[in-house]
Amino acid sequence: MSTSLLSKIEVGDRALTPEVAAALGCAFGVSMAEVLGRALVAADDAQLLAELRSAIRTYDMPDVQAVPEERVTADLETAGRYRDDVDVAALITLFPGLLRNATTYAHTANSPEAWSALADVYSTVYWLAGRHRWMDMAELAVTRQRWAVEQQPNAVAEPFSARDRAGTYLNFGDVERGLVVVDRAIVAVQSAPLSTADRDLAVGILNLRGMTLAGRLQDRAEGKREARRHIESAWRASASFPTRDVDAHGLTFGPQNTFTHVLATQVDLGRPQDALALTDDLDEALDGLLPTRVATDPDQRRARPTRFRRL
Incomplete structure (x- = not known):
């Protein structure tokens, strides 16, 4: 980790990603919870x-x-x-x-x-x-x-479980093992006795997690290859839900949520121009998505939801 990157994180010019947090924790001999701080x-x-x-x-x-x-x-x-x-x-x-x-x-x-x-x-x-x-x-x-x-x-619940397990590796900065969990689950889904829609739903949910993990790989070239593989697979799977995204097991999958993940992954990969090229109207592209985070204005004391189904 460069001194420049660490300095930018300290002053808020760069986000503290799970990978950097894990590296800092390892260097100082402390847990991720101690590095990030637990919410009270x-x-x-x-x-x-x-x-x-x-x-x-x-x-x-x-x-x-x-x-x-x-x-x-x-x-x-x-x-x-x-x-x-x-x-x-x-x-x-x-x-x-x-x-x-x-x-x-x-x-x-x-x-x-x-x-x-x-x-x-x-x-x-x-x-x-x-x-x-x-x-x-x-x-x-x-x-x-x-x-x-x-x-x-x-066979339907198992890939959703694998998706969350891969998320714990993401949380602790162990991106490579998270991708292994995703790929193993996709292979299992492909051979499971599922309908086309259920299979595409399961594979698509796993692809979304795979994109996020790929975007955090330190090897940028490898990250781009892995991201491309999951992006292409997710778009194919989303074709089973052409009219609207579907909700299952607390998660959402379809063309719209695939778009938000592709957008975020391109940013993670350091390709902002590719992210911007995805749409001319970001508000329209995200319209209708439910919030997953709520920011509070300390002056107005009111919740302001964001329309971003990333995590």
Whole structure:
């Protein structure tokens, strides 16, 4: 890492990427959580967070009283809305009970759909933990997600689990291994008994993660080759959804979200002109996408959502 780059990061002229953060942590002998700093929670949320951690620990201890499928399904839909709206406070409130109920339901029903529902809960826990830089919880959530998927064969849920696992490598700056996880999952999907639409959805979601990883490779030439491979594959897969992007397992895939990832990847690769050449009207290209981040104006005290489905 050059002194020039480090200086630019220190004054805010360059972003602190996971790869640079991991390199700094290695040099100083500290964890990624210490380098990035953990986001604090309000005092009222501390107990809810402790309850969530407890629910994660008791992943194989369902409650005695059965939980109806309708309750889990309704709470999952509510969690999806909170995630789309980036309503973190509401998610923290919902999660402890939802995770325990989904755990009990999965053990009782013992069906691919029930275990997939539990995996979706863990996926959103990973999403929440990653944004707060609770690295230990993020890794544990992905591990539990994978465990849930493995309880019953589910060719659709497995690639979504692999996508999140690759994300943990991205978070820790280990881009090469993240790409290995993505490529292995794509190979598995190609040979799975899936419909064309389900296969394209799974491959496309993995391609989006692959693009992001490729854009962070230190070897720029290799990054461009890997990015091109995933970009071309994602565009082919998005052809199965020509009219609109589709939502599945808390994620979005289709032509519009593929566009946002291609745009961001070109920027990551240091090719801003290629990014600008993608469209003459960026607002129109991003119109309709739900926010995944909310910035707060300290003067107005109001949330200002951004239309960017990147992570």
